[in-house]
Amino acid sequence: MFVDRARLLPHSRILAPRLIGAVLVSDVGGHEVAVRLTEVEAYEGTDDPASHAFRGPTPRTAVMFGPPGHLYCYFTYGMHWCANVVCGPDGAASAVLLRAGTIVRGVEHAFARRPAARHERDLARGPARLATCLALGRDTDGADLCDPSAPVRLESLPSRRRPGVASGPRVGISVAIERPWRYWSAGDPTVSSYKAGGRTRRRADPAD
């Protein structure tokens, strides 16, 4: 069972709410781990200042500008990987960041990859945590999620937006914070509390 590529059109803002409840499965490393998504964010292309694609294609963001159905993985804060589902037509950057989910198969492997997690609900609560559970990273950047024999696949995608999907501002960004392009399963314990973005390190103060 797999998801047809055409279902990932036309762009991230349509796809993102429908990804709530979708199941992504990873066989990376020979262990099967599957996650049911509870929180995602839409990122558009050159018209979305919060998107990695805002300034046009670069080697890092090439996958975002490619055909739908591929995984866009990026490295951040010097230590974490996060993963997106590319969903726009070829040539138009559009992707959905996978922010949180519930592990539905392979919980024991997820705990092995996330030794800091003490409770099951913390395994994939947060984008870098989710990526760690499924072993998503450099090796899976560009993976074809619509290929039934690929190491990472979209196993199911609800045909319609489910009831109980809420939306609001995206987490951790410092521009375009007014766009309510985060979608989550209302009341789910794996969903992030909102946190505005901004500098995590003080800019040099001229008075020092």
Added chain:
DNA sequence: AGGACGATTAACT
């Protein structure tokens, strides 16, 4: 060539 900063997390007080 140099530097600022980040779609974050874990470990603190």
Added chain:
DNA sequence: GTTAATCGTCCTC
């Protein structure tokens, strides 16, 4: 509530 960890990417000389 705060802060350190840590390095690839991209912008600005």
